[in-house]
Amino acid sequence: MKTTHKIRDGKFSVETWEFGSGEPLLYIHGAGGLTGFDPFLEELGKDFRVIAPHLPGFGETTGGELIEDVVDAALFYHQLMDELGIPSAHIVGHSMGGMLAAETAALDVHRAKKLVLVGSAGFWLDEHPIPDFFALDLSELGSYLFHDPKSPIAQLFLAIPDDQEQLVEMYVERTKRLAMASKFLWPIPDRGLKKRAHRIAAPTLLLWGESDRLVPPIYAGEFAKRIKNTKTETIKAAGHLPMYEQPEAFIQAVRGFLKS
């Protein structure tokens, strides 16, 4: 269910989606944000207390002007955890959210009990450049995000509203989200995680869609190189959004790792 939390004397009003009970699980979304239709969170709620906050610029969360870089973002998640009374949690981060999850875990090594990085950003390899996500047209995005861009779930993501007003609002929302994302990812998604990743103490699952063309699976190797205790798994017939394209396999992998 949707909840609002005030942190830093109300400077941030944070919209969260929370499901279930048990060990806390903080889910950090990617640059696309949560969709409002995220059944995998509810599913994980059967085993965990899932907390999925919107970053400022996303959903109804405010305070974007206070977040200028990855350190500010990591502190935002620390403060939210304090407000919720959870000194540590399993942290699952996707794409840009993976980068921020890794920073959250590296800047305070006691925050993450276990860490799951899904198709995570954070590094740059000259030989495997990450496509310029910001310059991609909606018509091109499908082939980067999905194993099967023609599948019904992909079509749902890539739909463009006919109504002009809805289109403008969709465009404004996209602009707000990506404007925040650009603080971490523009023009090259490398903000120094390579200097800090070695600090991550939590056991870490590197989970990648086999056909991820946005952050290719080879990047899992960069995390494995720098983080002490990692395990890598790939999900078949999934691109950059395995939690939507192959939800069962995704949940099984996450649950299996966190419960083990």
Next chain:
Amino acid sequence: MKFTWFHLMPYRYLPEGFKDKYRSVWVDIPRNLYDPKIGHRLYNDYLDQLELADRLGFDGLGVNEHHQNGYGLMPSPNIMAAAMARRTRNAALVVLGNSIALYNPPVRVAEEFAMLDVISGGRLVAGFPVGTSMDVNFCYGEVPATIREKYYEAHDLILRAWTEPDVFSFNGKYTKLRYVNLWPKPLQQPHPPIWIPGGGSIETWDFCADHGHQYSFLSYFGYKAGKKVADGYWKVMAKKGKELNPYSLGFAQVIAVANTDQEAEELYAPHMDYFYNRCLHVYNGFADAPGYRTPSTIRAGIVAQVGKEASLRREGLTWKDFVNDGYIIAGSPKTVRERLTEAMKSLNCGHLMMLQQIGSMPPELVRLNMELFAREVMPHMRGLWSNFEDKWSPKPLPDAERAMPAPLDFRRVETNGKTVHAASPAAHESRSAK
């Protein structure tokens, strides 16, 4: 009414079928399409044209900054302005402008503009654009979400550098300097006139109104489409109780003059086609980095200058459409006089940025276009807005106090009593004949 002769400096030899073969004229245009030998000739042709504009009595010579761009070969317009400072005499040097958020520290811009102002005897107009999204975000890597804040900070720093009497420290968010001390300082006091070129971001209207800067709307859509933006600007000015002085608005317009309307079509149509279909062929993903335009500008429905929506608007337009829709003002001197007067009146605009070299236009055609305009159009429009004071043109030194560059002599140079041949006159002349 004032006329600035504006040059974009396009590459004139983009290949046939450019639009189908390549995705963008800007940002990632293939490098192998640029031939520096052709480039050498183009820069010199274009500088000749700007120098001619000075002789023909245009009020300003306009140059601007673009990067990695097949229709704008001026990554540094200051270099062009420096060349013009020595070889022109009367016209304002309208550098429109330097994307001040790109320079680290922005004091560099304050210094170079001061140099230009001093060299030219106080003829500089200092333009401070945010810069297009293609230039600042995609080519120069600035974060879209913070470029405006960085721009405002750079603006404040430059103005202080020009005006503060003593050395000062500047503790900005983006620039930190212990000693700011401008040597040289600008000749025009307190500083050269400041023009803010914009592509339609509505925040820029408030910014200009609040600082008393001139607003120059640089559109390629022409005066009919430009009215929406001009009206928006004047509404802000009125709301803030500012004088609705036409000289506080500049507007860019493509202009093509021939002896008759028919001749204009014959002479200029292919070059317009080159301009709109090759020069402005920009990949949609580069048109507008997310966060570059604010939600309020997006909601105001102002279409970006380039990109998919702009291209769709132009799709299938013929010469007649371009003329009728006001993208270009073209025809006989009489036609141009009438339409341009109508356009300037409808926009309430006192500073025209005229684009007379467009796309692939060769030098002889540019010359015809310029001379016809200077002789048959400009004098008839001079009186427009004569009841307003132009507070946004430079105030150069009086002629008697101005330095005169030594005359050019390419034939021989005396060194230590020996005569050497620096360059043959034949080599010089063959360039202009080409």
